[in-house]
Amino acid sequence: MKEVLDFLKENKVFYLATTSGDQPHVRAMGFVMEYNGKLAFCTSNQKDMYQQLTLNPNVEICCVAANYNTLRLCGKAVFCTSAETQRKALEVMPALGKMYAVGDGKFEIFCLDDAQAVCQTMSGEKKTLAV
Numbered sequence: 001m002k003e004v005l006d007f008l009k010e011n012k013v014f015y016l017a018t019t020s021g022d023q024p025h026v027r028a029m030g031f032v033m034e035y036n037g038k039l040a041f042c043t044s045n046q047k048d049m050y051q052q053l054t055l056n057p058n059v060e061i062c063c064v065a066a067n068y069n070t071l072r073l074c075g076k077a078v079f080c081t082s083a084e085t086q087r088k089a090l091e092v093m094p095a096l097g098k099m100y101a102v103g104d105g106k107f108e109i110f111c112l113d114d115a116q117a118v119c120q121t122m123s124g125e126k127k128t129l130a131v
Contacts, residue, residue, distance in 0.1 A: 008032045014063035018052035033092040038111040053077045068122045075112030085109040
């Protein structure tokens, strides 16, 4: 998991895909943390992404490094929102405090279950990473 977490943090922006019906939606993300041995992310329950995740929790994330190595990560979003997860998220990325607060009724945290990650180089070499 450390290698996946480091890749996402080092490259700062990654893209998370959800679906609404049969329409895919991709958005840029920048927050990730480890929580109870899983990758965790955040959103607002007032965003379309939250609604999409509640209807279909299957997601895929893609991140590209400066050397063009690509990380593809898929899994199932499981909400784990609590005061503890919200506090930890705000510690990891204090800038989130401009949008969210612990117990504000909109700040949601989700972890990835059944996560699988593959890193691929520009030459096509693939490596499965532990998540």
